[in-house]
Amino acid sequence: MGVREKRKIIILGCTGSIGTTALQALLPYVKDFEIVGLSAHSSYKDLIHIANQWNCNTICLSKEDPSLYEKEQLPPGLVFYTGKDGLLDMIRNTKADIVLNGIAGSSGLAPTFAAIESNKNVALANKESIVMAGNLLFSHARNLGVTIIPVDSEHSTIDALIQAHGIKNIQKLVITASGGPFRNFSADQMENITVAMAVSHPTWQMGAKISIDSATLANKGLEVIEASYLFGFDSKNIEVVIHPQSIVHSMIRLHNGAVYGQLSPPDMALPIMSAIADSHIHLKDIVKPLDFTSLTLQFMKPDFDRFPLLKIAFEAIEKKASYPIAFNAANEIAVQAFIDEMIDFNQIATVVKATFEHDWSMTYTSLDEIVLIDSSVRTLARHVIRGLVE
Template identity: 40%
Template sequence: MKNISILGSTGSIGTQTLDVVRNNKEKFNVVGLSANNNIDLLEQQIKEFKPEAVAVMNEKKALELKKRIGNSKTNVFHGIDGLVTIATLENADLIVTSVVGMIGLIPTIKAIQCKKNIALANKETLVTAGEIVMKEAKKNGISILPVDSEHSAIFQCMMGYTLKDIERIILTASGGPFRGFNKDQLKNVTATEALKHPKWNMGKKISIDSATLMNKGLEVIEAKWLFDLDINKIEVVIHPQSIIHSMLEYKDSSIIAQMGYPDMRIPIQFALTYPDRIINNYKKLDLLEISSLTFEKPDLNTFPCLKLAYEALRVGGSLPTVLNAANEELVELFIQGKIGFYDIPKTIEFILEKHDVEYKLDIDKIIDIDKWTRNFVKNILL
């Protein structure tokens, strides 16, 4: 029986993680859950899984939840301290970090320092502080297991091999809802249109990132730190069918691909059960049904966010933190209908050019730069 805590249990990855647990009750025990403010769903999860502790970011919502569950043995915490509590529960064996955004950084670091293995779905943690996080993981002897389908695919393709065997990794991207659009077509697209992903069921922020291709850019940065690879060995191809989740080319010119029906529960399950594989009842891949797999080069002119992510990674230092923070703020403004689709890459590029890059970074410095960036976005757009 493996005890798990889930940060972000009411989101897309969190609910699918609980579905994996639900199908394998003899293997997993939920000891901690956290939510932003969806206490209705969190209350249901408490009744079903009976965790010892939960956290809600909003203090008023936390107090309301506490009243609702009454004499329940589940302790309720709130705020970032509450999130850290869930990430560091003494009897937790594995922490699933599926919160969206920079908020996942501190709880993840604290969990690592408490020697908790991490099933990582919060890509912003590595985008903003990859070097620090991976050093802490090595120092504390813990594993960081990727949950994203692309990074899980690379992780699986690497099993049994070392860095010296690898020529490059190839991250696949569906192309999102606007694949094939030109700039004129994209000028007036809405958030509602951007949220209609053709293959994956994801949260709002990630869906918008997929539409701009920023999601793939963040994954490039994440892959650099997860797998200790040079940027020149990380490529992206558009693969509309989303069947090959990523590929690995070895020095002998062999390419190994991990394939499967687009269902996030599959990589989630592998992260939870690693190094074992267990049976499930998820849809099996039928190659005859798929019939063909196609690939395209990313259009960096029409979708500049991917190019901006590569540039931020090449410069390094604090620039990926700025990229991430600016993107988070701009995506939220786009969802609210306050800015247009192309305001996202245009503003990110402007802020990257204005930022004086710093290279001597610690967590406090990264948090300060994150705050600076968010304030910058608000000052120039609101």
């Protein structure tokens, strides 16, 4: 009997929260998986360390800054790509079964398209790819016979529940949200939120941008848009419920009234491993079993007044066209302005709302058109910010 060939993976964003969780979860499965490509944005030494640890000889540092590596000696035999174009070349030129896209933000869009165009399946943690490209992304993948597998815990859960119960039997998708660190703050308390407070998430360990998005519920808004495109449900058939314990990773409501969900500890290892294994590898004991003897679960409605970005995201679903692009790009610019202490926490929503209210009804048919629309949104959002700070 022959030895089964290892499943080949490219991990994009290997030094970020998704990438590091994936690498840790893969350790017990070194006989089943082979990492054939790795990327990081600017952490050169960490990238080299991970490549050595996993015997991976193809890497990319995507930041356009030679000073990060020019004084370092490259290990012999290493294929080293650099810059944004180098990242796309690495994806296209490296033979792999699946690409785990753990890049944060809009920077992950072009790599997703590169993976699809080189006929590689995508385990997609970069929700912005779906939010920005919408149905174009899925039609492109469908035409090339490529599968896009969601990695977000919420969408991974919904995907599994749809497979178990059938999409025709589902009335609504119920997306759970921890509510972030400020879910119990009063309106007055919301006025005094600092960057340090916003990046401290109560449940998940994430980067600054995603932590702030979770604090504003913009991240949940992005997930609502993502779910609409992924599963073909409109806004009236998607609901969000605050669930602070992050044990129930979303649910489905059936037409017969029954509700089904998936429960597990708040650990991204499960959705990541489920996506990259894609039923090809038998997984066991990825997360610890829940102990129900001391488990309390809470659920409550989101407050759209204190967290208006979630409401704007639902509007983006209703309007479609380029409104999801506008929501995402304006939010990215506003969050960076908050991190740079140019605006306060509540003004993140102010910037997004003012930008979103412009006409974004134009449609797109290519990645280049998406990039142009995204650039226009960012220019307008920066203009809004200048008006706030002057």
